[in-house]
Each structure stands twice: as structure tokens, then as C-alpha cells.
Amino acid sequence: MPDLASPVPVYALYGEKSALPFADRLHWETLASRSSLHNFRIDPHRHEQLFQVLHLAGGRAEVVLESAARTITAPAIVIVPALSVHAYRFDRDVQGTVLTLFQTDVRAMLDAHADTTGALGAPVIITAADPAVADALADLLLEAGNRDGARGLALTGRVSTMLAALVRASRRALAATQPAPEPAVRHVQAFRRLVEQEFANQRRLAFYASALGITPGHLNRSCQTVLGASAMAVVERRVMHEARHYLMFTAMPVKQIAYALGYSDPAYFCRAFCRSASMPPNRFRSHQSRSSVFPPATP
Template identity: 40%
Template sequence: MSTIPTYALYGEYKDDPGADWVHCETIQSRSRLHNYVIQPHRHERLFQILHLASGRAEIVVDGRHTMLDAPCIVALPPMVVHGYTFSPDVGGTVLTLFERRLASILDAAEDIEATFQSVQIVPLARHPEIAQTLAADMAHLAAEFAGRASGRLAMIEARLALILIALHRLQGAGRQASPEAHARAFHHVMRFRQLVDQEFRSHKPIEIYARRLGLTATHLNRICREHLGETALGIVHQRIVLEAKRYLTFTSLSAKEVALALAFDDPSYFTRFFKRETGLSPMAFRALQK
């Protein structure tokens, strides 16, 4: 395999401009077609929620394997390489939507969108009442999706907001609301991460990112350290290394080809960069993944 598959929905390569902004299906309907194994892939502009209502699953996220026991919910932002192996008795729902809708859905819920910038794996066994409520919300949402009642998409959006808020509360229980300045800095950091995700191959200087955000490079570095524990340049380097690891794990590209895919003019410099950041050469890292 020479590239990491990037799908609109699993097994589909192109967005359908005439489709709704949301798609809902059972885990069974898709996974049984693939013998309950969904190979590692990623979605370019799609946010996905998987509700595991029964059975078991193993999820692999950027090469890390995690066992899931029902009930459980997984939330995946765009461009995360992920795959599943399900038990044949699996039950549950997969909800997929355009990521750009999250901001409007969560408009009245300050700072919740930031939770879903990263992968969320939320076991629900210790929260039976919440698990029951989430299962009911997912079932109602699926029923709305399958129907054609008036206000259908608005009802789906409302149910989805309830689900996301519940997950945010579970993941961030006990957190206090941020002061205004803290929230503003956090917004800048999240926007910076989005820009890095979009443009890391361009190897832009940090000053250009800072200018795009209306900040100085010094200020951007400070808030990155505060919120992410790393300098702005360190965040860019982490993103490049993550993509390199994805290519080395999920494709058969050579180190030179990975370097070119990541816009390194000098493959030997890429090898030195990767080893400096990870302690391993690209091929040594690949060998450990087998």
C-alpha cells in the first residue's frame, strides 16, 4: 500500500455535494461487509462518533491498539488514522458529519468544541445512567435520520448537541470555566493547531503562523507552552513526525518517498530530523511496528 486511504465515508473516496451534512448507520451494516475488520484509514473533513452498544472492538489509532467493551463511545476528529476489528455480535451506531458543522452545533456551549479536537475514547460502564441516556439519544437520532419528518435535520442537530455536551462533561468533569483571557488564548492555540494540521507540509516559519493569528511569535510560543506544554515550533515538528509515523506504519513507502511526501527537499535531512525527534531512524521505527 503506497498511501493511507482517505475516505469520505468508509470505502467511498468522494464527497457527495447533494448529501446531508450528517450520515448515520449501524456498525453491523458496514463492518459485516468487511468481515468485521475496518482497515486503517482516515477522513479528510469528517468528524465521526462511534457508539458501541454491545459486543467488543479493538480500535487502532495512529498505531496504538485499545480494546473497547460496550457501552463505549469514540469521537474521532478528521485526519486521524484509525481502524477497527469488531466482534461478530457487535451492535451500535456510527455517526459521521462534516467537521465544519461542529462550531454551529456547539455555538452556545463555550469551549466544548476544543474537547473534540483530539480523539476521545469514553467508556460508559461506570456511568449507567449516562450510558442509558446517550443510547436513547443515539437511537432517537438514528430514527430521525431514517425518517423524513419536518424539522428532521434540526432534531438531529439538537440530539447531537446533547450527546457532545454529555461526552464533554464526562471527559472534563470537575473543570472550572476559564476566565476570558484564558479562553481567548486557548482559542488561539486551537486555531494554531488547525493551521498546522492544514499546512505543516509547507514548513512555514512560526512568524507566519503568528501573523495569521494576529499574534507575535513570542506570544504564540508562550500560550503554546501554557496550553500544550510545547513551543510552537515543537507543535509543528510533532505534527510532521506524526504524519511520518503514519506513512511508515500504514504504507510501504521508502524513507525517501516519505520525505518527499512531507516536502523535505533532502531525504537525508528528513532521516536526521526524524531520528532527532524520535530517537530512531525511519526504518528502525517501521521495524518496531511489525
């Protein structure tokens, strides 16, 4: 398997795609279709915002999760939350699917219920056959290809059912010893949860560090190690993601959006948005209004 001693790439996705309607924020593909482009080998990397479920339906795979490597054979499920280092090497006759969702969507669904708050926060390999997970995933993918009315509502329900099956199966799998996330990852995971609560309040670095019980320097080093960006750059990316959402899906004036996101000076907000999107807010809105956010229907 690839050497984990080298820097691990972080694949971030803070752009406009995360503002799509829920039904169009799902992505799925076969294991063969993607891995065959890379000689059936996916080198170590992490996703900043994405939650993935890999379903190995046939064949064998060598898997790296964080610092642990193992070989799995079908049937198996691999759960990869955001920020988890992962890598694969597949047999050439591999069969299965990888499903990708936004971590924020997954967390919102799980944290809406007391008995699943915080669930699926660690990477897990489920090696025992679990018909409930396989059936829930199959139903989800079947609906994902359906372009009939109420598709978003149906997909939301099927994602919830799949997550419930994953929570139950992962809790059984986690009865076995699993390596704990490295300290820097734990700090960044807690930081990103706090950012979700506070990003519109223009908090300073010291606020976040104090809330997490670490120094500002420690928080910055953790973010640089895990995400390749400073802590306040992570906050600004989250704010700019929200700004894109307002510009695309509301008619709020730019000045009002700036105030809603905690900026007392709309001009400062416009400069920050330009740094992020390489264009002013009004031009971004005009550009998006001429482009459909819905992908073309598939036959």
C-alpha cells in the same frame, strides 16, 4: 491488530457532498453492515474532514486509536475526531452503530459556546455505560429516519444534545491518562483551524507557518505526513469547497465568487477550479442544477 508502521491512508472528503443541507450531511450505519464486508476488520486509516461516533451496543471489539490498542466490550462509545488514526476488529455478532458528521459542523456547534470551545478534539473511548449518550444517539437516529417537515431543525437540535452528552462523558473519561496526539497531528489540527479563518484571504505559506510558530518546511512536512498533501494544497481544497458551495447554492456570477474568495484575477480562479473539479465553474453549476442534492426518501 494491523501494523501501524506502514503508511496510514487518509480518506479525504472535500467534494460536493459537504455542501449538502445539514440534514443530509449525516451518515449512519450498523457496525455489522460495513465491517462484515471486510471480514469484520477495518485497517488503520484517518479521515481528513469527518468526525465519527462509534456506539458498541453488543459484542466486543479490538480498537486502535493513534498508537494505543485495547479491547473493549459493550456498552462502549468511541469518539474519533478528524485526523485520528483508528482501526477496528469486531466480533462477528457485533451490534451497534457508527455515526459520521463533518468535523466543520461539529466544531462550529462546539465553538459557539465558551464552555465547549475546543472540546472533543482528541480521540476517546468511553467504556462505562452512559445512558445520556446512548439515549441522545438513539433520538438522533430516530429523527434521521424521519422525512417530515422541519427535519433539519430537529436534527440540529438532536446533534447538539448528543454532542453535549459526549462532551460530558468524554471529560469524565479523559480523567484517565490519554496519549497526546503526535506533534505533526497537533500542528495540522492547528493549521486547519487557522485555514478555516483565513482561507478566503489568499494567505501565503509563510503566513500560516509564522502564525503557528514553525517554519514553512516544517508545516509542509507535517501536512505531507498527516494528510498526504502540501499545506497550500490543503488551503486550495478548502477554497474550492467554498467555491462549490457558492456555485450550488447562490446565483453569484463566477467573477464575483472569485473576488469573494480572494482572487484578484477571475481567470486564475477558473483555472484553479478546473484543476479541482475537472470542469469550469459554469459547467459545474449547470451540471449541479440538473441534479437534485437531496437523496431519495426511504420507505
